[in-house]
Amino acid sequence: MTTQRFPLPDVGEGLTEAEIVEWRVAVGDTVAVNQVIVEIESAKSLVELPSPWAGTVTALLAEEGTTVDVGTAIIEITTDAPAGAPSDAPAAAAEETSGEGSGSVLVGYGTGEGAGGGRRRRRAAAPAAEVEAKRPTSMSGTSTSSARLDVDAPAPAPAAPAAPTIEKPMASVPATPGSSTTRVLAKPPVRKLAKDLGVDLASVHPTGPGGIVTREDVVAHAEGAAPKALATYPDDDQPWLASGTVSQDGRQTRVPVKSVRKRTAEAMVASAFTAPHVTVFQTIDVTKTMKLVARLKEDRDFADVRVTPLLVAAKAMLLAVNRHPQINASWDEAAQEIVYKHYVNLGIAAATPRGLVVPNIKDAHTLDLLGLAKAIATLTSTARAGRTQPADMADGSITITNVGIFGTDTGTPILNPGEAGILAFGAIRRQPWVHKGKIKARWVTQLALSVDHRLVDGELAARYLADVAKVLEDPARGLVWG
Template sequence: MPTIQEFRLPDAGEGLTEAEIVQWRVAPGDAVRVNQTIVEIETAKSLVELPSPWDGTVVEILVAEGTTVDVGTPIVRIETAGEPEPGAAGDPAAAALETAAEVDPEPLPEDAGGGAVLVGYGTGGAASGGGRRRRRTAEASAPAPAAPAAPVTPAPSAAPTGQAGPVSTAPSVRVLAKPPVRKLAKDLGVDLLSVPGTGPGGIVTREDVQAFASEAAHPETLATYPGDDNPWLASGTVSPDARRTRVPVKSVRRRTAEAMVASAFTAPHVTEFVTVDVTKTMKLVAALREDREFADVRVTPLLITAKALLLALRRHPEINASWDDEAQEIVYKHYVNLGIAAATPRGLVVPNIKDAHRLGLHDLAVAIADLTTTARAGKTTPTDMSDGTITITNVGVFGIDTGTPILNPGEAGILAFGAIREQPWVHKGKIKKRWVTQLALSFDHRLVDGELGSRVLADIAAVLEEPARGLVWG
């Protein structure tokens, strides 16, 4: 006989306590099959598609889109033909999650959108205090949130940025205005020289003063932000004067902020810098782009930098470690899960390439391309971001020379890769035009002393300066 099953929000990975319902893929009355995606949720780390654990018919949607609910909250009711098949500990949500983890993200074309921007740091691990996070309460039956107020678009006559109001064109003579109008202007704090007169002969009227005072009290916005082009604006609440938009801090961005604070105030950061002549690296990149073996992948200076970091870790494995504060132990990793920091529309994430130390240059290029494509599509899973050991952040894509990156929690090092520019450089005793970049390595001074950090950074720089060294060290 038919049975009504309640699908409860599962833990989408690593002890998460809540998630936001982003989009329902079904509606009441729809027939669903096992493994069919029924809802898309956003956790503190990524977007996750949840499949149905049953064949049946959707009876009721219990949680509206945009609502954040705790793990274990019923979110949908499905009518099935009989008793549910036994799952993990009798919980169909657990079986659904296993299926969700196996679904491959749909890849985007290579030139889709603006591409993933590599920057910053991402999600936490053991050093972030066991994944503690603030919790928001939300009733499962809460109504859908009201539509955000539309931003007010300023009129074409808006004053330029930095200008308080309309520019006065009045000559430096006494303004034509009757005494009562002058008193009104004084009481309202209005400078008559700034008020265009509309009365006979250019006289300033009472209405002119009042209109000017009203406009000064509600100034035009300094810039317009069409909601269609700015998802963050469309999701917020615009103030009545259109000068501010408030957007709730949630999901990926909230988790990123928590991880940043935990890292900055837990691990003592030290950052070292080096400027490198990478002319030979640029020649190698150009040669690989013409090589038939690399015709199916995108070769960039980031690829060579990633390989240089892996070679430096082979020579100095002590930096590939983490600090276990609870056990008061240093944990040395015998593998490298190389994180590539990525900025996505939903915030900063750091997916990592598992066992990157085992990959050749071509396979490493494929892995980087897959990682950035998945991040760009918003399909990075919690597993993709877990157990990272060291990270690269490419601030050079913004034209930035260098920075002081903050450690990804649970890791001992992060490398910032700056912009590559043609600059005058002393080469073989002569000043020549060379390709130059800057590297910055931040490390946890509890694990890495100045000597070790310096040796790692120097090795990375040496490979970028002379890529042939990689053949010797590899």
């Protein structure tokens, strides 16, 4: 028998770290080859990792919720193979992962091209023995166990005499939170309670005689630091505060920036300060589009898909790309080249409980209206379930974001990195509109197109947006342009 350690592999994004989301096995479980053992979160996707060996789980080396580097061992499995057998190969190969994402790749996930490196986040918890070794020495009194106090104090100099026994709590200096010379008086049961609640005794304000930290002090401090509802938000509508820490006065909650929110922030900052954005706007009458949507909802072929104005807008974008292919491009800074794409991978911005993701429909230009409707439905349901894979978000060419679903008229969208255009589709409202020389109530919306001005001049942006608008104003035009 031999013990194998499975290193965290690069799942095909070129990242250097990932978060352990959920273990699917426990110590003592028997696992088979390719059995899912853990779910990890990397960038904007959740990925299930299979076991490369059959055997018994002897140790889980990383806790749920921690972030570990690629190549770091995360699980220990005892197999029947003798030491040095070929079963060592998967682990050895995974340990060769380089910082550039060119190392080992988990079977079933291709190596991503051009993916950026990961960022340092919270490290996995140190082994218990190491933590114990680093724990500061404490002095304890010699009175009866019910009255004995433990005192935290700075380590004495090597030549200093042994610490004196504490007989009277009043002779000790009261705790002063935040001081480098803090001495904390507390009975052993209170210290155990603080440890169980994750409370640092040095930060607790003592109210007992002589500066003793009491049980009530620890409980009050823990309750004050626990996540709580804020006066400005409904109690049942703030799941994003669950992982945060509330200030003692209850006026602030601090939540670590991680996962999707962190990656989205990085991408948006990089895009905003790399590509010079220009946004053009157009207000249009989409009454005919609304009539088409109503007819399609009654069509037997579209009975199993959701038909919305967004579907028509997406089709209009594809038709306009065919007329203005220059907008379907990207800027390669390293090679100093413009890359014109002969395909359209249409990105759909999707708001999910985990944050904003932008998966794209591969080769969307080859789909008819029904095929496009099915693709959008699959893409959005997968994104909201948190199952979008890295490949689904790679190599996008142009994106649409439906801000109108939230009642917003329009906005100035930020480009998805690596793309030259993004269209914001605003809310559709009944408004007065001049139609055939008369003022009538019509369905009206606003479009906003942001482009990378390095690639797209103002004229091209205006012409492209005008063609999208023409199809939305009269969807029959798509029969001629298609």
